[in-house]
Amino acid sequence: MMAKKISKSLTLLLMIVILTACSLSADTETPAANLPKETTTKVPKEPPPPRTITIAAMGDLMMHSDQIQAGKQADGSYQYDSFFTEIEPYLKEADLAIANFETTLAGEERPYSGYPRFHAPDAFADAVLRAGFDLVTTANNHSMDTGEKGVIRTYTQLKKSGLIPVGTAPTAAEQKPVIVEKNGIKLAFLAYAEHTNGLPVPAEKQYLVNLIDPVKMKKDIELSKELGAEAVIVGLHFGPEYQRSPSEQQQKIVEQAFKFGADVVLGGHPHVLQPMKQTEVEGEEKFVIYSMGNAISGQTIDYTDEGILVYVTLTEDPHTKQISFEKASYIPTYRHKYTAAGKRHFSILPITSANPTFEDVPQVPQNNISAAWKNTTTLMEKHQAFPVFSPTAETQK
Numbered sequence: 001m002m003a004k005k006i007s008k009s010l011t012l013l014l015m016i017v018i019l020t021a022c023s024l025s026a027d028t029e030t031p032a033a034n035l036p037k038e039t040t041t042k043v044p045k046e047p048p049p050p051r052t053i054t055i056a057a058m059g060d061l062m063m064h065s066d067q068i069q070a071g072k073q074a075d076g077s078y079q080y081d082s083f084f085t086e087i088e089p090y091l092k093e094a095d096l097a098i099a100n101f102e103t104t105l106a107g108e109e110r111p112y113s114g115y116p117r118f119h120a121p122d123a124f125a126d127a128v129l130r131a132g133f134d135l136v137t138t139a140n141n142h143s144m145d146t147g148e149k150g151v152i153r154t155y156t157q158l159k160k161s162g163l164i165p166v167g168t169a170p171t172a173a174e175q176k177p178v179i180v181e182k183n184g185i186k187l188a189f190l191a192y193a194e195h196t197n198g199l200p201v202p203a204e205k206q207y208l209v210n211l212i213d214p215v216k217m218k219k220d221i222e223l224s225k226e227l228g229a230e231a232v233i234v235g236l237h238f239g240p241e242y243q244r245s246p247s248e249q250q251q252k253i254v255e256q257a258f259k260f261g262a263d264v265v266l267g268g269h270p271h272v273l274q275p276m277k278q279t280e281v282e283g284e285e286k287f288v289i290y291s292m293g294n295a296i297s298g299q300t301i302d303y304t305d306e307g308i309l310v311y312v313t314l315t316e317d318p319h320t321k322q323i324s325f326e327k328a329s330y331i332p333t334y335r336h337k338y339t340a341a342g343k344r345h346f347s348i349l350p351i352t353s354a355n356p357t358f359e360d361v362p363q364v365p366q367n368n369i370s371a372a373w374k375n376t377t378t379l380m381e382k383h384q385a386f387p388v389f390s391p392t393a394e395t396q397k
Helices: 002-028 065-070 123-131 147-161 203-208 214-226 248-260 366-379
Strands: 052-062 096-102 135-137 164-166 178-182 185-193 231-237 264-268 273-281 284-292 294-296 306-316 323-340 343-350
Touching: 052 185, 052 264, 052 284, 052 323, 065 343, 096 123, 096 231, 096 264, 123 147, 135 185, 147 164, 147 203, 164 178, 164 185, 185 214, 185 306, 214 231, 214 248, 231 248, 231 323, 248 264, 248 273, 248 284, 264 306, 273 306, 273 323, 273 366, 284 306, 284 323, 294 306, 294 323, 294 343, 306 366, 323 366
Parallel strands: 052 096, 052 294, 096 135, 135 164, 185 231, 231 264, 264 284
Antiparallel strands: 052 306, 178 185, 273 284, 306 323, 323 343
């Protein structure tokens, strides 16, 4: 009997302990609704850097008779890479490079010739490409030097070599703005010539060579933007030869181009340098160099051996996302012509300081180099101070 009472007491005690434990457990549990929610710290995404592009531009790539002969090899072929050996690393500092191709490539069936009717070996185009140029303007006063066939073959051969011709075309369908996309930016390139030295462009084939015409220029710039161009670069071959200041007519044409929507104007034809200028048109920054002079030629008239390599940078506005001119810089150049081993040689020398040295180039006329530096830097500060380009250490090696 006593055992049964103890057993009942133990059972009762055990039940009390279990109930108490359950109660305590229930009292100490936190409802799921009251649990703190998991939080993730959102790191704000940095906006992508503004899109930007730098264009390197040079003036007239000419081919006078002594230049043509300078590239002739013992086996009868032609090779012109040495023209560009010194300037090549500086061209490749930019995203795109452009120059004016002032000769024709009419084929070996007719004799090669310099002034007054330019006709060069195809090898010249190959050397221009290997030097680092991407585009060449072909609308200039020598476009018609070898006639309609010459215009068409020059265009075709340039494209075959890998260069992009701007300003001439073999058909009406192909005479349109050149759109190039680089660094996520779409650029339009256009080119126009003031005249073709009295050699007429056939009236029914005006597409062969773009001539300066405000109506056409306006339409082309509008079409460029319809095709998606975010900025428009216009090459103008115009102005009196050998004049180191732009004429009133040159300035008027540039003003028209800017008014129509061009962002950058690259001038040529005078064969000597003319100033560059940054200006604002309807709230947008614009840039012009009225003449880039000769990149390379056989001319000996004063200042025709002095040229320039211009760097133009276009950048995206982080707020409007529009592409516009940001800055420009330049390197003076000198066309070095000398004779060695009974043969004429040509080279474009970049002048990065008042007294540069060229260890691998013979017979460099240091007085001429210093004069070219002074002449160019003085002229390029005529309207405002543009800096001389600072090349990378790799380029200067």
